[in-house]
Amino acid sequence: MRIGILTGGGDCPGLNAVIRAVVRKGIAEHGDEIVGFRDGWRGVLEGDTVRMDLAAVRGILPRGGTVLGTSRTNPYAADGGPERVLETLERLGIEALVPIGGEDTLGVATRLAEQGVRVVGVPKTIDNDLDSTDYTFGFDTAVGVAMEAIDRLHTTGDSHHRTLVVEVMGRHAGWIALHAGMAGGANVILIPEKPFDVDGVVAHCRHRFESGYSPIVVVSEGAKPKDGDLSTSTGEKDAFGHVRLGGIGQALASLIEERTGREARAVVLGHIQRGGTPSPFDRVLATRFGLAAVDAVHDGQSGVMVALRGTDIVRVPLSAATAQLKLVPAERYAEAEVFFG
Secondary structure (H helix, E strand, O other), rough: OOEEEEEOOOOOHHHHHHHHHHHHHHHHHHEEEEEEEEEOOHHHHOOOEEEOOOHHHHHOOOHHHHHHHHOOOHHOOOOHHHHHHHHHHHHHOEEEEEEEEEEHHHHHHHHHHHHOOOOEEEEEEOOOOOOOOOOOOOOHHHHHHHHHHHHHHHHHHHHHOOOEEEEEEOOOHHHHHHHHHHHOOEEEEEOOOEEEEEEHHHHHHHHHHHHOOEEEEEEEEEEEEEEOOOEEEEEEEEOOOEEEEEEEHHHHHHHHHHHHHHOOEEEEEEHHOOOOOOOOHHHHHHHHHHHHHHHHHHHOOOOOOEEEEOOOEEEEEEEHHOEEOOOOOOOHHHHHHOOOO
């Protein structure tokens, strides 16, 4: 069978582990030919491919990023995009497609499956906000990076008696902030799902100073206060219509410094969270996803996504996985609130 594979959206630790697993199992057990599309859906639109044989995936397991490259290209936003995709797949003799990505990449995959393309999706996002799967690979690595940063910031904050505001990724979902903040012992955690009270944040910071220590505030890039908007953006949008966010950390640090009379600094982790080598958990999960995707293809499945449920890898409809985002539930945030202040 001739199987196409691509990685779309933001890069993420574990992508190469998926690619390696698809290639290794496809070739070794089924004699498949794996065709890699460069730079996500752009490669499919333009027929930009690379042959993925055993030599191509040797040594890539611990590498971050993606050897195939990625982009935020949206075929449905390009003139004649869907038709060009179908023409490319037919011309290259692609019998099945394995797209690895988040809500946008798999949203395109869902529409292609509805047009008759055999598609088996693999969930990828460090935000952990894809529905129908307990975890996505990349999330564990991102949390580990953020937690280590918080651990280090505790000591410098206490030494200088200043508030440190740590801005992490999370446009719509606060999973990274929640897990990294709890693991790192943050004094306040702010997420997009729950608009925050500025007075409450300031009160928690003051209480922390009164205890003889300095506060650490962890905030998702998409978090907003109940009244007003502290976040800033460039106004630029990507091909899927997402506005580029940023600035909530600095804006919040300035406000806390003004209200407490104590110095405050913002630390924006940004792309550091999704760069570098994947954690052991993410390597194993990504590998299992890749193996399961090949199984699904050879079982004749289409319009499905492999997903983690408990410790099992299952198949779920792509339409269900992309219908809505998986947000932090109120009860999970309430667990973290116990440690605020």
